[in-house]
Amino acid sequence: MSKANVGLLVREPKQKKLAPAAPVELWEPERGEVRIRVEAAGQNPADWKQLDWNFAVPSFPFILGVDVAGVVDKLGDGVTKFKVGDRVMTMTHFGAASKHGVYQKYSVVTADATISIPDSFTFDQAATIPAGFWTAALGIFTLIQIPLPLSQAKRVYPKVEGEPFLVWGGSGTVGALTVQLAAISGFNVVATASPRNFEYVKSLGAAKVLDYHDADIVDQIRAVTPNLRYAFDAICDNGSTAAMLPSLSHSNPEAAIINDIKDPVPSNVKIHRVGVGAVYREEKAEERARLLELWDVLMKESKIKPLPVKIMPDGLNSIDAGFDLMRQGKVSGQKIVYHPWQTKI
Numbered sequence: 001m002s003k004a005n006v007g008l009l010v011r012e013p014k015q016k017k018l019a020p021a022a023p024v025e026l027w028e029p030e031r032g033e034v035r036i037r038v039e040a041a042g043q044n045p046a047d048w049k050q051l052d053w054n055f056a057v058p059s060f061p062f063i064l065g066v067d068v069a070g071v072v073d074k075l076g077d078g079v080t081k082f083k084v085g086d087r088v089m090t091m092t093h094f095g096a097a098s099k100h101g102v103y104q105k106y107s108v109v110t111a112d113a114t115i116s117i118p119d120s121f122t123f124d125q126a127a128t129i130p131a132g133f134w135t136a137a138l139g140i141f142t143l144i145q146i147p148l149p150l151s152q153a154k155r156v157y158p159k160v161e162g163e164p165f166l167v168w169g170g171s172g173t174v175g176a177l178t179v180q181l182a183a184i185s186g187f188n189v190v191a192t193a194s195p196r197n198f199e200y201v202k203s204l205g206a207a208k209v210l211d212y213h214d215a216d217i218v219d220q221i222r223a224v225t226p227n228l229r230y231a232f233d234a235i236c237d238n239g240s241t242a243a244m245l246p247s248l249s250h251s252n253p254e255a256a257i258i259n260d261i262k263d264p265v266p267s268n269v270k271i272h273r274v275g276v277g278a279v280y281r282e283e284k285a286e287e288r289a290r291l292l293e294l295w296d297v298l299m300k301e302s303k304i305k306p307l308p309v310k311i312m313p314d315g316l317n318s319i320d321a322g323f324d325l326m327r328q329g330k331v332s333g334q335k336i337v338y339h340p341w342q343t344k345i
């Protein structure tokens, strides 16, 4: 098979369309890096926002995308944990360099932020998980500081005993992983979603799912979450935070949020703003390793459920249709995934 690389380029500010794909450089992995053949690339809201708003685009041309599952194709110096041919998954270094974009046939990833894909997961399933995992894990374990659900022998071991935990928006990518990590930790998870996703969110481990469209949603949450201390707003849009905050009934509550908010926050509430890019900060290397180990164990023990997958046609050339679905809020309880190797130029 030829190793010519093909990808989607953001060539200029305010570019309207990302397709069609074009020939791009076949990147060489540097020390600590691995080149992978991208088998499945998962779409995140940040991708279309980067195109439309040009944030986290360091220079033009630029290749977007962070959620990826693939096969190791070439090792950089110093990498011993993988070999060529290994099946791997990761969230690549957001907004750092084109070689890390996943909307291309070959991408370069950081070995110490990457794990092997257990045989029980397909590439498509694996590509639905990484950014959701890191966002949820940073919020729950790094910022709110819930103890990792691992025993000394590094087996899954919940450390919380049924305390309530609210996840606002349990059917999105971040929400689905937050529901799972909170439930695995031992929390009694109450989530919000649209009724069409109630069964799905329960299948992720939520004990109760409530409709965020209901006018009395806060009363409904307070009725089933006595002394609610912890919440995670996995949406931070459409008034979600303003609705979530009054749900907290503990005297010193803590809430994780994932977008900047304008809503007034009561003085007793401790707010934790998650920024998933923190995973790659030099000073976070130890924390990255701690959470990477958890992720690896949860995958190997099949404790994490992937999101339902929607495969887009024509490889990367359907990207603009995929971005439109997200821009219009039409992605519900599933992950859009591309197969770059199917791309024709």
Ligand SMILES: NC(=O)c1ccc[n+]([C@@H]2O[C@H](COP(=O)([O-])OP(=O)(O)OC[C@H]3O[C@@H](n4cnc5c(N)ncnc54)[C@H](OP(=O)(O)O)[C@@H]3O)[C@@H](O)[C@H]2O)c1
Binding pocket: 044, 045, 046, 131, 135, 168, 169, 170, 171, 172, 173, 174, 175, 192, 193, 194, 195, 197, 212, 234, 235, 236, 237, 238, 239, 240, 257, 258, 259, 274, 275, 276, 277, 326, 331, 332, 333, 334
């Ligand atoms: N700060 C960070 O590091 C970080 C990291 C990742 C993502 N984000 C941001 O987090 C947001 C969510 O990302 P995502 O990947 O999870 O998105 P997503 O998977 O596209 O989210 C889709 C889901 O959002 C739900 N939803 C929409 N409005 C809602 C509301 N008002 N209340 C509850 N649920 C609502 C829908 O639920 P129903 O269909 O059930 O109604 C749908 O299933 C985006 O704005 C993204 O940019 C930030």
